[in-house]
Amino acid sequence: MNxxxxxxxxxxxxxxxxxxxxxxxxxxxxxxxxDSSMTPAEIIATAVQEKLAIIAIADHNEISNVSEAMAEGNAAGVLVVPAVELSTPEGHLLCYLPDIDRLTQFHGRLSLAGRGTQESRCRSTMRECLDLAKDLSGFCILAHVDGGNGYETNHPGGAPAKQDIICHPALLGIELVNAASVVTFAPGDPDPARVQLGRFRNAQLGYGEKQALARVLNSDSHRLTALGRNASEAKKLTRYKMTKPTFEGLRHALEEGDSRIRLEDEIPNSTPFVLGASFVGGFLKDQRIHFSSNLNCIIGGRGTGKSTTFEAVRCLAGDRSKERVVDSEVWPEALHLFWQDEAGTQHSLIRPIHEDLLNLDNNDGGPVNFEIDCFGQGEAARVREEAREDPLALMRYLDTFSCRRARRRRASSQRP
Incomplete structure (x- = not known):
C-alpha cells in the first residue's frame, strides 16, 4: 500500500x-x-470467518454458554452481547443486557419452566420481560416477528395489550424472517392497525414522526453452517453504525435505525468511494483526511479550508473546476488523492499544482477519476442569484447532472 x-x-x-x-x-x-460443533469457541471462530463484529448467543430460555462465548469473543475481537431468547406466552422475545451480571439477574427473576428440556418455556408475560429488561438497562427485539411463534403472527390486529408491547421503551426493534417482509409498524405498512400502533409509539415515547422500530435480519442459526446467513440461506444480515462495537453503540444504532441500521439485502454489493486526501504545502500543509465510505461532513468557520478540501476531492470528478481557490497561492504544491473502485482496487493519485492528475499505481493509462456529481459553494451562490431573475436557472443547473448521468449510462451500455 502506498x-x-x-x-x-x-x-x-x-x-x-x-x-x-x-x-x-x-x-x-x-x-x-x-450440531455438536455449535460450541462457544466454534461460534466465535465462524463469526471471525464471516466478518461478524457483533454477535449474540440467544439460547431458548437459557444463558449457560454466554459467559464462555464472551471470553472467547473478547480474545478474538468480536463483541458478544449478553442475550437470551424467551418463549413468552405471547411469542418469542430477544433480550439483551449490558453485561453478564445483569443478564444473570434478569434470567434469575424470570418465571421459567422445563429448563433445559424441549418443553422449556418462559411463563413471565412479554410485558413483564420488557419491564425487567428496562429496569436492568437492557433492551429487547421481537424475534422472527412475521414467522412461527412471532408476536405479529400470534397476535395480529391492534388490541390494547398489543399497544403496551409496541409502545414499550425497552422494545427497540423487530426481527424479520426476510428483508422483503411488509411488517414495519410505520407508514407504508399495508396493515392500518400496525401503522396506527407505530403512531401511538412515537406519540407515547416522544419520538419524531419518521422514527420507527428498527428492522433487523439475523441467522437464528441452529447449526454452524447457517451462522452469518439469514433464514433464506443468503449471506445477508444487518449492519450497525457506531464508532466501535459496544453495547451502548448497538443500543444507539437501534434507536436511530433509519440512519444507523442497514439490511444487507438493501446494500449494493460494491460502490466506489473516496478513501482519503493528503496535502503537501499550501494552506492545508501536512493535513491528511481519512474519509468514511458513508456520510462525510466538512465543518468549520470562514477561512478554515473547507473550500480547498472540497475542491481537492472534486478533482476526482474529472471536470476542471472554475473556482479561484484551485491552483491559487493556498492550493497544495502536491495533492494526493486515494479512492477505491467497485472491484475493491485502491488507486493512489497525485496532482502537482497547475498539472493534471496522475495514477501512481499505473501511470500508463490507469484511472484518474470516477463518476461524482458535485457542486461547490460558489456555484450554488451564483445559481441562487441567477434564479432571482430567471426561475429556470436552477432547473437548467440541475439538468446538467441528469444529462451527465444519461451520458454515463449510454457509455456504459456501449462498452463491449
Missing amino acids: TNLQECVLEPNGARFFRGDLHIHSYRASHDVP
Missing part, C-alpha cells in the same frame, strides 16, 4: 457500519440444536 495512503487510513474517520448477527443458538443450552 505510504501516503497508509498514513491516511490510519486517521480516524468517525462511525462506520459493523456486521452483526444477534440471534445465534448453541449446543446443549438450546434443546433444539443438534
Whole structure:
C-alpha cells in the first residue's frame, strides 16, 4: 500500500457500519440444536470467518454458554452481547443486557419452566420481560416477528395489550424472517392497525414522526453452517453504525435505525468511494483526511479550508473546476488523492499544482477519476442569484447532472 495512503487510513474517520448477527443458538443450552460443533469457541471462530463484529448467543430460555462465548469473543475481537431468547406466552422475545451480571439477574427473576428440556418455556408475560429488561438497562427485539411463534403472527390486529408491547421503551426493534417482509409498524405498512400502533409509539415515547422500530435480519442459526446467513440461506444480515462495537453503540444504532441500521439485502454489493486526501504545502500543509465510505461532513468557520478540501476531492470528478481557490497561492504544491473502485482496487493519485492528475499505481493509462456529481459553494451562490431573475436557472443547473448521468449510462451500455 502506498505510504501516503497508509498514513491516511490510519486517521480516524468517525462511525462506520459493523456486521452483526444477534440471534445465534448453541449446543446443549438450546434443546433444539443438534450440531455438536455449535460450541462457544466454534461460534466465535465462524463469526471471525464471516466478518461478524457483533454477535449474540440467544439460547431458548437459557444463558449457560454466554459467559464462555464472551471470553472467547473478547480474545478474538468480536463483541458478544449478553442475550437470551424467551418463549413468552405471547411469542418469542430477544433480550439483551449490558453485561453478564445483569443478564444473570434478569434470567434469575424470570418465571421459567422445563429448563433445559424441549418443553422449556418462559411463563413471565412479554410485558413483564420488557419491564425487567428496562429496569436492568437492557433492551429487547421481537424475534422472527412475521414467522412461527412471532408476536405479529400470534397476535395480529391492534388490541390494547398489543399497544403496551409496541409502545414499550425497552422494545427497540423487530426481527424479520426476510428483508422483503411488509411488517414495519410505520407508514407504508399495508396493515392500518400496525401503522396506527407505530403512531401511538412515537406519540407515547416522544419520538419524531419518521422514527420507527428498527428492522433487523439475523441467522437464528441452529447449526454452524447457517451462522452469518439469514433464514433464506443468503449471506445477508444487518449492519450497525457506531464508532466501535459496544453495547451502548448497538443500543444507539437501534434507536436511530433509519440512519444507523442497514439490511444487507438493501446494500449494493460494491460502490466506489473516496478513501482519503493528503496535502503537501499550501494552506492545508501536512493535513491528511481519512474519509468514511458513508456520510462525510466538512465543518468549520470562514477561512478554515473547507473550500480547498472540497475542491481537492472534486478533482476526482474529472471536470476542471472554475473556482479561484484551485491552483491559487493556498492550493497544495502536491495533492494526493486515494479512492477505491467497485472491484475493491485502491488507486493512489497525485496532482502537482497547475498539472493534471496522475495514477501512481499505473501511470500508463490507469484511472484518474470516477463518476461524482458535485457542486461547490460558489456555484450554488451564483445559481441562487441567477434564479432571482430567471426561475429556470436552477432547473437548467440541475439538468446538467441528469444529462451527465444519461451520458454515463449510454457509455456504459456501449462498452463491449
